[in-house]
Amino acid sequence: VTALGLELELDAPAAVAAPRRLTMTSGGTFLVLLAAATAIPWLGLPLMAGQTGVGAQSKTALLFLGSGFHVAASYAVYLHRDLRPLLRAGRVRYFVVPVLLVAGGAVFMMATSGAVTATAVVAYFIWQTHHYTKQNIGVFAFATRARRTLGPSLLERSAITTAGFAGVIGMITIITPYQSTPFASAAMYAHNVAVLVFLAAGGLLFACVPRALLAGDPVRFAFLIGGVLFYLPTFVYRDPFPAVASYAIAHGCQYLVFMGYVAGAERRLRMLAATGAVALVGGLALWHTGSLHGTVGRLASGAALGVVMAHFVIDAGVWRLSEPFQREFMSTRFRFLRPTP
Amino acid sequence: VRGREQFPAWVGPRPRTPNQVAAAVTALAVIGVAAWSARPLDGRVVQRLTTGADEMPLLAPMQVPVLYEGFGEVESWGRWTIDDVAAVTFGRPLPEQLAVVVRAHAYGPNVGRPVLLCLGGECQPVSFGPSPTDAQVSFGSNSSRARRLEIHVPEPTAPGDHDPRRLGLLIESIEVRAA
Numbered sequence: 001v002t003a004l005g006l007e008l009e010l011d012a013p014a015a016v017a018a019p020r021r022l023t024m025t026s027g028g029t030f031l032v033l034l035a036a037a038t039a040i041p042w043l044g045l046p047l048m049a050g051q052t053g054v055g056a057q058s059k060t061a062l063l064f065l066g067s068g069f070h071v072a073a074s075y076a077v078y079l080h081r082d083l084r085p086l087l088r089a090g091r092v093r094y095f096v097v098p099v100l101l102v103a104g105g106a107v108f109m110m111a112t113s114g115a116v117t118a119t120a121v122v123a124y125f126i127w128q129t130h131h132y133t134k135q136n137i138g139v140f141a142f143a144t145r146a147r148r149t150l151g152p153s154l155l156e157r158s159a160i161t162t163a164g165f166a167g168v169i170g171m172i173t174i175i176t177p178y179q180s181t182p183f184a185s186a187a188m189y190a191h192n193v194a195v196l197v198f199l200a201a202g203g204l205l206f207a208c209v210p211r212a213l214l215a216g217d218p219v220r221f222a223f224l225i226g227g228v229l230f231y232l233p234t235f236v237y238r239d240p241f242p243a244v245a246s247y248a249i250a251h252g253c254q255y256l257v258f259m260g261y262v263a264g265a266e267r268r269l270r271m272l273a274a275t276g277a278v279a280l281v282g283g284l285a286l287w288h289t290g291s292l293h294g295t296v297g298r299l300a301s302g303a304a305l306g307v308v309m310a311h312f313v314i315d316a317g318v319w320r321l322s323e324p325f326q327r328e329f330m331s332t333r334f335r336f337l338r339p340t341p
Numbered sequence: 342v343r344g345r346e347q348f349p350a351w352v353g354p355r356p357r358t359p360n361q362v363a364a365a366v367t368a369l370a371v372i373g374v375a376a377w378s379a380r381p382l383d384g385r386v387v388q389r390l391t392t393g394a395d396e397m398p399l400l401a402p403m404q405v406p407v408l409y410e411g412f413g414e415v416e417s418w419g420r421w422t423i424d425d426v427a428a429v430t431f432g433r434p435l436p437e438q439l440a441v442v443v444r445a446h447a448y449g450p451n452v453g454r455p456v457l458l459c460l461g462g463e464c465q466p467v468s469f470g471p472s473p474t475d476a477q478v479s480f481g482s483n484s485s486r487a488r489r490l491e492i493h494v495p496e497p498t499a500p501g502d503h504d505p506r507r508l509g510l511l512i513e514s515i516e517v518r519a520a
Binding site for chain 2: 137154157158160161162164165169173179184185188189191192193196197200201204
């Protein structure tokens with residue numbers, strides 16, 4: 001399976017066992033938290049659009065948690081003593097590339113304008129949205145392990161990935177400056193293509209029903225449906241806020257659940273507090289870049305994009321559970337990843 | 342239990358990764374949209390330029406895409422033209438004989454002055470008042486099936502230092518109707 005963008009081959013249990021009840025040991029709490037982290041922004045943000053007072057404050061809090069706070073939280077991996085061998089072994093991925101991305105992003109935004117900047121921004125959003133899809137596959141994989149049921153099949157992963165392609169393509173005409181790129185005359189059809197791809201993803205989901213019946217676990221199937229319908233707001237709303245922010249913030253909140261488990265396992269309150277501090281300070285810094293203008297603003301926004309792109313790169317390494325080191329590390333944090341005795 | 346075996350033989354070469362499946366599906370969708378976009382428009386198409394006008398696009402999956410050039414951001418009451426020439430490029434060829442209805446109002450010195458609507462080399466004059474009005478023109482010889490409708494604004498004017506945009510028309514909607 002692919003977990004958080006990470007390749008992990010997991011064979012399904014030899015025999016299909018009845019799913020366990022939701023308990024701490026089966027990862028039940030984890031799944032409940034994941035479901036809440038997904039559903040609250042996914043359903044709530046469209047309702048909060050244009051609200052004032054408490055609604056607006058809740059919206060701002062969700063936006064902060066799901067955007068800068070979650071990106072900054074990923075940098076807490078540098079604080080984990082247990083991860084230092086991995087960081088040392090992957091100096092290029094964990095040190096060189098992040099520095100290059102941050103510095104390069106700042107310089108790029110300073111040095112370019114017009115169609116070049118617009119094209120780069122479109123590419124950035126494509127990468128970002130694809131990053132969400134990889135996590136969606138990871139979420140489903142973790143759910144199947146937590147439920148001790150059938151692992152994800154190629155068909156099921158294909159359904160989530162195809163929906164992800166639809167999300168990526170559909171997002172282009174909603175939030176990117178595609179009209180300022182040299183590809184505008186082709187990109188204008190993106191929504192039409194995305195609708196067809198999303199419908200095909202629905203067809204693949206339907207084809208997954210026999211396996212869902214074989215697994216006999218509604219919770220497992222619910223997580224599969226959630227993974228496929230993740231980008232549905234893109235096809236329901238044209239206003240960028242509910243159409244894209246709803247699932248983007250859901251992605252960020254899901255990630256915080258993952259990082260909370262990584263930091264807080266085995267009552268490591270000190271690490272949990274350190275992760276929270278990194279996320280808060282880094283998140284506020286990223287949030288602040290949006291209010292800067294002029295040369296400083298361009299420099300800061302480029303660096304901020306670099307920080308987010310480095311987050312994609314760091315994640316793809318730390319969560320690569322096909323690697324023995326990462327698998328062993330994560331199994332100490334997520335006990336349900338361990339093989340059944 | 343490997344999912345790879347779940348794809349029936351008629352699918353063709355067995356996909357090995359989810360990305361291959363998604364890429365194949367996307368390629369098919371691109372081919373379908375390309376074929377659809379080559380067919381000339383028939384009937385009636387209304388493009389609204391106001392905020393929220395395109396809500397619930399899932400209900401109209403094959404709505405004609407449109408590319409705007411020389412326009413400002415979408416506002417709740419429409420989009421301003423902000424250049425000498427504003428252009429609307431439709432995602433499908435326009436009919437050979439068609440009527441175009443533009444609902445707009447003009448800004449400042451553009452009120453009451455001739456605005457040229459051009460399609461495939463043929464231009465027709467219209468004019469707009471200070472409040473929203475409908476202007477209709479007919480094109481009878483779009484044999485090249487042009488897609489690009491140009492709006493030539495007589496005198497784009499910036500309201501002042503507080504708004505440097507060169508405003509001409511505030512357009513609410515553009516309707517294309519096969520004659």
